[in-house]
Amino acid sequence: MKLSLILATAALVGTSAFAMQVQAQDAPVNLTWQMWGDQSDQALWQSLADLVTQEYPNIKVTPQISGWTDYWTRLPVLASSGEIGDIVAMQSMRMPSFYSILEPLDAHFATDSFDIKAFEPSIVSGLSHDGAVYGLPYDVGPWLVFYNRDMFKAAGLAEPAMDWTFDDFKAAADKLTSGDKFGYATQAFDYIAGPVAMGAEYFNDSNQFDLTNAGYTAAVGKYVDLTAVDKASPVFASGASAVQASGRFASGNAAMYIDGPWSMISAAKGASFEMGIAPLPRGDGPSRFITAGSGFGIAAAGQHKEEAYKALQVLTGPKAAEILASAGRALPGRLAEQHFWYDVAAKDVKGTRETLEYSFAHATPFRLNDTWNEFENLITQYMPLALNGDNTTDGVLADIQSQLP
Template sequence: MRRHIVKFTHQLAALALAGTAILSTASFAQEQVNLTWQMWGDEKDTPLFQSLADLVTAEYPNIKVTPQFSGWTDYWTRLPVLASSGQIADLVAMQSMRMPSFYGVLEPLDPFIAADNFDKSAFESSIISGLSADGVQYALPYDVGPWLMFYNRDKFAEAGLAEPKPDWTFDDFKAAAEKLTSGDNYGYAVQAFDFVAQPVALGAEYFNDANAFDLTNPGYEAAVGKLVDLVAVAKASPVFASGAGAQTGSGRFAAGNAAMVIDGPWSLLTTQASVGFKVGVAPLPRGEGPSRYITAGSGWGISAASQHKDEAFKALKVLTGPKAAEILASAGRALPGRLAEQKFWYDVAAKDIAGARETLQYSFDHSTPFRLNESWNEFENLLTQYLPLALNGDNTTDAVLADIQSQLP
């Protein structure tokens, strides 16, 4: 009898130990994980993005996400410093145009996507590509957009001009810009990036087949020359200036001193809310060939230094998921990268913008890959620095492009 009691006691002890192990495992599985989420913006953005962070905790109670903001310029300056010092956040915002320079701070997402059977086809294909490097996915998108032509509908009406159609040509655009120019009021306000987006719309390429810069090819020179002539010869746009405090093309448009400017859907709603006239949008004017447009956008990835990558991917799915996209779109913060949720931006945030849905859908239907390499940001800076020489008539377009080309790898 005693032997049975001892044996039973030992069995109870074993069961207790097993139960303790099970409880410990369950407790470990639900251990609280605090993720930091680094992005550009300012403190006024906190409530909106905190509402997205709260979605993560609602889905995964053991995961808490804390947004952290810094200004646009500071963000890109600090990012490599934070990465090298091990202080980078778990979740990191990434802009597609800067992906070639910064993807090294991010964890490749392909293993997580494969293990989760995650459906990338729910997103606009151009931004999925834009947040990749060498065929590897490094971030998932929250917004996307092509460059568009913003125009002042009131000025078009006053001048007796028909509003632009989706397939309008550069000749149509030039004629409108010239007619809308009078004294200190211009038909158009050129900006540095226009010399990338508009030449592509005209059918030009600034890269060769090896994805190296080729700014002196005849097609790109001719396309840039069209814009230069609009400023230097037709005087339908002021020369853009890059110095601190200089008035931007977008600023001239908002002030009513320029009737057209190239910008993106990311600033469309704030522009409309801040001006005293009706804003319309159209695709960029095409050349003699078919329309084609580059798109860009932003998303979030997982830092390579994160100690909580599995939890970070769970959070990432929520932050780029349908409900988060609906919140951002309805608030006018982003045209979603998610296709199904773009309706909230069109139907709620942009419902009063003439041509928004038609223009954007036409542009996506005619999109072309945005070609980038690791020297892209240097290229953009050189355009800003040297193109005013051609716009002022101090140098020829061909000479300026040759000078920029000589400074690129």
């Protein structure tokens, strides 16, 4: 064969191969995205999915929305059956239990010099495990005290200071309790976030549970006594969710309850009174808060990981963060876009920016381990026994400790 013919043939083959490669790269890819929410969230999540297609016309993302409880019940089943979505929503507090179903992202970051510093450091840590990042955040926030400004004013109480103490919190709850009105509506997570804000620890130096240490027991006991002794809060039902406390607050039957920025806008809109927010009360030492949040990861068993990574960057990118923040759905984990939440969604809630900035400045990493979710479930199940007087704080914490590794 003549050299010219050989070269021409090679060129043709090379062109064909290149064309096939381009065609393969541009072939339509349909990604499924598992997320929690309700019907009112559907349009919002779809608008983020549409951003992906605008950026990458060959990639279509389909949100699969489940209710909060159903989501966590179904997730391990979908993972074990191989039916899990390409993109998976993950809450930071559940990362120790579910990181194994996700793809570590660090190798992807290395290919495009991804700037992880664009995100609030505490939530990046929360979506990591053993030093590897498994999710990119869309929201972040510390736990806060939501309070009824009208009830504080009517009682002649000064509104909470940034560094208010548990004694201040207790005094307000006691004064605001009268008849069928409570100063405070307790819920299970208060016995985790509240003691930490007071300087207590429920882990030992080996990151194993130590629920019976003197500091944690004393701090939990103070929160318990607000209900069991002072009657400043009703008892929450064993296994109940935060809906119980938020409902009492929204109806005006409780002057304070503890929640996070993720619920702040809806709480303010649902209230017939003016709402304010404050940091959690501190103990004798300086203020200290834990933050949490949620993000999205790539399924380890997914078949389209490169496309999923492209979609992930859009879903947690600047425009997506602006949309979620402006709608009041999330205080963005992306730092540069947090102003949209402050300036648009949260502008009518007193003290928002000051309280959040103060809380982030005094934030501590949220310590977790592989059985943390079991611990949270046991707190929800057993703490009402201390609140209604069927057991002591020491007894409840000892019972829970005996059931943990």
